[in-house]
Amino acid sequence: MIILQTSYAVNGLVIKAALNKGLNHYTFSVYRNAIAALFFSPFAFFLERKARPQITVSIFLKILLLGLLEPVIDQNLYYAGMNFTTATFATAMCNIVPAITFVMAWIFRLEKVKLRSLHSQGKIIGTLVTISGAMIMTLIRGPAIQFPWTNHHTSHHQSSVGTMSTQDQIKGSLMITIGCFSWASFVILQAVTLKSYPAQLSLTALVCMMGTLEGSILALVVEKANASVWSINWDIKLYAAIYSGKDCMSDLRRWCVDE
Numbered sequence: 001m002i003i004l005q006t007s008y009a010v011n012g013l014v015i016k017a018a019l020n021k022g023l024n025h026y027t028f029s030v031y032r033n034a035i036a037a038l039f040f041s042p043f044a045f046f047l048e049r050k051a052r053p054q055i056t057v058s059i060f061l062k063i064l065l066l067g068l069l070e071p072v073i074d075q076n077l078y079y080a081g082m083n084f085t086t087a088t089f090a091t092a093m094c095n096i097v098p099a100i101t102f103v104m105a106w107i108f109r110l111e112k113v114k115l116r117s118l119h120s121q122g123k124i125i126g127t128l129v130t131i132s133g134a135m136i137m138t139l140i141r142g143p144a145i146q147f148p149w150t151n152h153h154t155s156h157h158q159s160s161v162g163t164m165s166t167q168d169q170i171k172g173s174l175m176i177t178i179g180c181f182s183w184a185s186f187v188i189l190q191a192v193t194l195k196s197y198p199a200q201l202s203l204t205a206l207v208c209m210m211g212t213l214e215g216s217i218l219a220l221v222v223e224k225a226n227a228s229v230w231s232i233n234w235d236i237k238l239y240a241a242i243y244s245g246k247d248c249m250s251d252l253r254r255w256c257v258d259e
Helices: 002-020 025-047 057-084 087-107 118-139 148-163 166-196 200-222 236-258
Strands: none
Touching: 002 025, 002 057, 002 087, 002 236, 025 057, 025 200, 025 236, 057 087, 057 166, 057 200, 087 118, 087 166, 166 200
């Protein structure tokens, strides 16, 4: 778990560095899911060859919506919000996804809550603490913490923070928050889909494929006048796509296993 969380933290730093180099978040989301689908599909095809159920119209529509919620809406809002904020803030805000998921599952009666139960009380308190922390991070900006080994970056950091307006920070915070709601919706819908389509690897591969297709359509529509956004070289942008594609696989796979 520690290694997995460290991988997520590194992923945020790599993506932020690539965004600073001009990486387009629309095409990045497409490349990220395409790489994940490319690596996941062979395992899903061979390992679940006998266990994979037939896809019905209902399951297909659910997969279509799953590909829209997380690979398209969540990822694009998350990366766009990260562009306006910082990698630290964006990564920390992801911690509210379980809290949002719990509240939404409670509303839709997918989660049973007994107020007298210690287990349920712990979930409620944890949700309140998590959302309160997210609100504090969004609305309050404290002083920069300086370490001895980062003193030579202090002036550069202060100048970069100064150029980042409060309006941009709030805009980025709202984008990330909405993205987290979309991610939570994805988790709930995925739990429902797994009941009728219990092939976890196949479902993950199909979601990545559908996200690649839908994300490509969105990118072509939004960036139709700028074909250069699709170009990628042997630099931090390519590394971000490959590394983030690996994180996309582990991320979607983890939610499948948890559910």
